[in-house]
Amino acid sequence: MILEALINSEGDVGxxxxxxxxxxxxxxxxxxxxxxxEEWVRGGNNSQAKKRSVTNLKTEQSELPMVPxxxxxxEVSTSTxxxxxxxEQTAHSMGKKPTQLPPLLLSNALMVKEHVPCTxxxxxxxxxxxxxxxxxxSDLSNHWKRNKWWLFDRxxxxxxxxxxxxxxxxxxxxxxxxxxxxxxxxxxxxxDPPQKFPPEMEMACEIVEKIVNKELQTRERWPLEWAxxxxxxxxxxxxxxxxxxxxxxxxxxxxxxxxxxxxTYLGPYPTIASLSLGIRRQFTLREVIPRDQVMERxxxxxxxxxxxxxxxxxxxxxxxxIMHAPCQENFKHAILPQSAIDLYHPMxxxxxxxxxxxxxxRINITFxxxxxxxxxxxxxxCHCNVPTILRPDMKNRSDGKCxxxxxxxxxxxxxxxxxxxxxxxxxxxDAEGRGPCINSVNVK
Ligand SMILES: O=C(O)CCC(=O)C(=O)O
Ligand SMILES: [Fe+2]
Numbered sequence: 001m002i003l004e005a006l007i008n009s010e011g012d013v014g015x016x017x018x019x020x021x022x023x024x025x026x027x028x029x030x031x032x033x034x035x036x037x038e039e040w041v042r043g044g045n046n047s048q049a050k051k052r053s054v055t056n057l058k059t060e061q062s063e064l065p066m067v068p069x070x071x072x073x074x075e076v077s078t079s080t081x082x083x084x085x086x087x088e089q090t091a092h093s094m095g096k097k098p099t100q101l102p103p104l105l106l107s108n109a110l111m112v113k114e115h116v117p118c119t120x121x122x123x124x125x126x127x128x129x130x131x132x133x134x135x136x137x138s139d140l141s142n143h144w145k146r147n148k149w150w151l152f153d154r155x156x157x158x159x160x161x162x163x164x165x166x167x168x169x170x171x172x173x174x175x176x177x178x179x180x181x182x183x184x185x186x187x188x189x190x191x192d193p194p195q196k197f198p199p200e201m202e203m204a205c206e207i208v209e210k211i212v213n214k215e216l217q218t219r220e221r222w223p224l225e226w227a228x229x230x231x232x233x234x235x236x237x238x239x240x241x242x243x244x245x246x247x248x249x250x251x252x253x254x255x256x257x258x259x260x261x262x263x264t265y266l267g268p269y270p271t272i273a274s275l276s277l278g279i280r281r282q283f284t285l286r287e288v289i290p291r292d293q294v295m296e297r298x299x300x301x302x303x304x305x306x307x308x309x310x311x312x313x314x315x316x317x318x319x320x321x322i323m324h325a326p327c328q329e330n331f332k333h334a335i336l337p338q339s340a341i342d343l344y345h346p347m348x349x350x351x352x353x354x355x356x357x358x359x360x361x362r363i364n365i366t367f368x369x370x371x372x373x374x375x376x377x378x379x380x381x382c383h384c385n386v387p388t389i390l391r392p393d394m395k396n397r398s399d400g401k402c403x404x405x406x407x408x409x410x411x412x413x414x415x416x417x418x419x420x421x422x423x424x425x426x427x428x429x430d431a432e433g434r435g436p437c438i439n440s441v442n443v444k
Pocket of ligand 2: 259333
């Protein structure tokens with residue numbers, strides 16, 4: 001409903017807020033309205049969010065990627081879009097959301113594979129490497145930051161710490177200056193120069209790449225996936241990581257709300273390999289129901305417990321989850337706050353001869369491939385002269401299976417008092433000279 005109000009008011013946040021206020025579909029108290037906005041930020045229908053009081057919201061806002069574009073009014077022809085039927089429009093304008101089913105616990109790798117476009121992998125790293133990597137990242141995280149952006153009339157912060165790393169080379173050639181040459185943008189502003197992969201992260205990445213490539217051999221490929229060649233000793237390599245985003249959650253309260261990862265530099269149908277170290281937390285996935293199926297399908301939430309690498313003796317100890325295509329297009333994911341946690345007991349002390357200190361931290365490293373055909377220089381700019389972001393049209397999946405349309409939209413508002421422009425453009429892979437993609441090289 002909030003997104004619709006924004007569209008109807010041509011991206012004017014003030015007008016949108018006023019129309020929501022006037023709407024008879026929302027409850028009348030200010031408190032309830034704030035909770036609705038929170039639900040929207042988190043992707044909606046989250047019973048935990050419903051229970052939280054307004055005063056908690058400030059510390060529990062989710063990170064940027066899930067915030068819909070603040071100016072979503074199309075300024076180019078939408079002739080490729082499928083008009084909503086009147087029933088859908090009525091359902092949508094009444095703010096109806098698909099009924100939720102109770103969450104399903106995916107407690108083993110088979111269940112994960114069956115229900116979501118992800119795979120789970122056990123005991124990925126040698127236990128000592130996993131422990132050392134935890135210590136390295138935990139120390140580095142003392143200097144990490146919370147993401148900040150504008151939401152309506154206030155600045156919000158991500159409820160966890162985050163940092164960005166770039167690998168020595170870009171995965172395509174020996175160019176070691178690639179990250180200095182590339183100015184990435186995030187949250188509507190240029191990012192700080194990325195850090196280099198520490199040696200332990202590089203070792204972990206090489207192991208993760210092998211697992212991802214083995215898995216990809218067995219999977220269906222999607223038309224717009226990258227199909228270029230990688231610099232790899234293994235000629236069968238279908239995926240390389242050249243960047244990593246890392247998150248640190250201290251205790252059970254730190255979290256990340258429902259979002260799908262920004263595709264601006266990843267391109268459509270990315271593969272993202274997400275490694276968990278430290279305390280066990282639950283990874284939650286929720287399908288986004290296409291608009292034309294809202295009346296007949298129910299949305300389900302899936303919970304996947306993710307544990308530290310070295311807990312290999314337990315059957316339910318997972319440490320690497322690979323989000324395959326089309327996870328970002330069809331699902332949102334989150335690490336929701338939890339009231340109780342078990343401390344992590346590292347297997348070796350940080351310094352030889354010192355006592356082992358239990359920790360309440362979870363470190364997550366998501367290894368990603370930034371595509372050469374989605375380099376910063378090739379990203380269209382909006383009327384604010386800020387690089388746009390690439391968003392999948394999750395709600396209008398015409399075959400009901402995957403997004404077939406992506407938009408470039410203004411994101412300048414995230415750093416500019418919430419004020420962006422109306423820029424909105426359909427991404428056209430061929431016309432923009434992007435690729436090669438799986439569909440153009442005829443690989444199944
Ligand atoms: O911590 C996690 O497992 C998820 C992190 C995440 O979703 C992200 O970095 O985009
Ligand atoms: Fe994410």
